[in-house]
Amino acid sequence: MEKHMASTAPQPSTNTTPQPDLCAHFSLSGRPFTQEISATRMWRHTGLDELLDDLDTAVSARMSVAVIAPSGTGKTALLRRLVDRLPETRYQVADIKVTSVGNRDFYRGLARALTVEPAGTWPGLLEKLQAYAQSLAATEARRLVIIIDEAQDMRPDVLSTLRVLTNFNLDSELLISIILVGDGGLETLLRRPDMEALRSRLSRVLRIRLLSKTETKAYIDHRLDLAGARQQILDDSAVEAVYDFSRGNLRAIDHLCRTALDLAARQKLDTIDAGIITAARKMLP
Structure with missing residues (x-):
């Protein structure tokens, strides 16, 4: 099935076939942005x-x-x-x-x-x-x-x-x-x-202070690298949106990115933009 770039928001799907797992969809070796990570692999700032x-x-x-x-x-x-x-x-x-x-x-x-x-x-x-x-x-x-x-x-x-x-x-x-x-x-x-x-x-x-915008991007890149990402998944607008919503709070970044990845996998999108991040934010408490 042909993949396409992320649109500004996900569209409802009437397809009843099973939705792809985000790891398989993005060719990742493990689920990113989880708490199951050893101290030696934690992001340093x-x-x-x-x-x-x-x-x-x-x-x-x-x-x-x-x-x-x-x-x-x-x-x-x-x-x-x-x-x-x-x-x-x-x-x-x-x-x-x-x-x-x-x-x-x-x-x-x-x-x-x-x-x-x-x-x-x-x-x-x-x-x-x-x-x-x-x-x-x-x-x-x-x-x-x-x-x-x-x-x-x-x-x-x-x-x-x-x-x-x-x-x-x-x-x-x-x-x-x-x-x-x-x-x-x-x-x-x-x-x-x-x-x-x-x-x-x-x-x-x-x-402990919150992350800056630059640190937020570095943290996202680190967590995706640990999961085996081989290409950029969140574009610059997505990273900007993650920072705007999370204000550099690590837990908020994790929840938002994890939800956005699931959403993008269901929509069969190769890249996540600000629209997907906004849609993911609306799904969170």
């Missing part, structure tokens, strides 16, 4: 690389930090790369997501993540965590790195207690680095007067 270096430096210096990351801006990729960079011979990493729970439930969850017996009151659990961190440092020369994701959902009274963890030490050397990760709500929480003690223990507040 200057902003995330600099943040990764800042996080690595803070952990090496036994410090704690906060990372402000709006949803869909690449925080998961950043944290995966950080964990891959931290050698297991020097660090034990606990990565937990939190909800609005009280002190006892929070510290029980943290204890489980570290394979510490989670029984007892929350002050008792703090003592167990301190003993565990000291033992890890004394017997294995390893330190704890605790990554707390969605930290904007923590109750303020629980969040403020983290200052105690940051004070755990052995021979005057700090034993735990805490990385708080959340959206703008976390930044609002940290500005509260009752968070002053915790703020003073954070060496940096880092921020």
